[in-house]
Amino acid sequence: MQDNSVTKTAKLTIDGKEFDLPIYSPTLGPDVIDVRKLYAQANVFTYDPGFTSTAATDSSITFIDGDKGELLHRGYPIDQLAEKSHFLEVCYLLLYGALPTALELDDFESRVTSHTMLHEQMMYLFRGFRRDAHPMAIMVGVVGAMSAFYHDSTDITDPWQREVASIRLIAKMPTIAAMAYKYSVGQPFVYPRNNLDYASNFLQMCFSVPAEDYEVNPILSRAMDRIFTLHADHEQNASTSTVRLASSSGANPFACIAAGIACLWGPAHGGANQACLEMLREIGTVDKIPEYIARAKDKNDPFRLMGFGHRVYKNFDPRAKVMKQSADEVLDLLGIHDNPTLQVAKELEKIALSDPYFIEKKLYPNVDFYSGIILDAMGFPTSMFTPIFAVARTVGWISQWKEMIEDPAMKIGRPRQLYCGATARDYVDVENR
Secondary structure, eight states, X not given: OOGGGEEEEEEEEETTEEEEEEEEOOSSSXXXXXXXXXXXXXXXXXXXGGGTTOOOOOOSSEEEETTTTEEEETTEEHHHHHHHOOHHHHHHXXXXXXXXXXXXXXXXXXXXXXXXXXXXXXXXXXXXXXXXXXXXXXXXXXXXXXXXXXXXXXXXXXXXXXXXXXXXXXXXXXXXXXXXXXXXXXXXOOOOXXXXXXHHXXXXXXXXXXXXXXXXXXXXXXXXXXXXXXXXXXXXXXXXXXXXXXXXXXXXXXXXHHHHHHHHTSTTTTTHHHHHHHHHHHHOSGGGHHHHHHHHHOTTOOOOOTTBSOSSOSSOOTTHHHHHHHHHHHHHHHTOTTOHHHHHHHHHHHHHTTOHHHHHTXXXXXXXXXXXXXXXXXXXXXXGHHHHHHHHHHHHHHHHHHHHHTOTTOOOOOOOOOOOSOXXXXXXXXXXX
């Protein structure tokens, strides 16, 4: 951030002393008070658990306005990208800052397609896991191990190696996720096919078997592409911040992305759509919905409806509208409207859009509500929901990683603390305690 963007200052008074703190004005969003020199000048820290009011970086990739329900990638609204674009074009946009020309897009897609295979020796890594290992556990291990197989793209000071690592991660993540799934169900690995688009290739690696031909339905492929697109990046969330913090130490890109996957695994982050589907199954049938609605409204009941509302979006989730359209298309295609879980989902959706309680509290169905329905209808087990999220979010992590590495002002992350422990005390020998 350039100092010439300072247009005003904030005055802070501590023990009668005044300190002037620069205020920066972004292109979008609230102003930011610069406290970088506060500790040196006033010997105090700021206190912000969860960093929910702290801008840890300046970025030009993604902007979210939670009050308006707005999500922009490089300035483009997410609903326009999901409707008119496709995942690899959005990847290019996030990585390079502009929509590609036809030639640039063709070149980018060719580079990604040519890197989808894994080093053959990596197959032994999968076989080292128990068959009942969670696919996310496998992905954390395998992605982290990529630094042991691709030595020619681990030097973060080399722009070309950063570029190669970026392409490799975007290209190979679907292969890793699909192989983790195949391993968990005891089926043979299916290799990627270069004649398929990104989403179709992922579906064929997950659901085809060597014994028979498999054709990817274009509606399912489009729905999967939208899931990838709608989850590609989401500003400075927990996993993205994890990637940035890991990369600030100079760690190689594969280790940094593995750290992001580990963070995404948490149920409060990437596991939301899995939790939503498990809730729908817990409700079971439509006639039990009133009981659970009443429990959700009871402040003394720990039950919470998953898939409604969003921590960031105080209005509606802009991704949900597009995801709902895909959910309707997939359910119509597969003809499984008599599924009890899906019947519960549709009835809950209807109630959420008409019940005054939901409307007043702005508890609209979010992207996790619809994506969980789609993935379940496609035949994915809930254990694969978060790995699919990781495939989609990889490009966001990489874009944020590249932006940070290329920032000349980058420094290693070092959060401070409000220490509440014991003061200095002398060691006492064990026999005297």
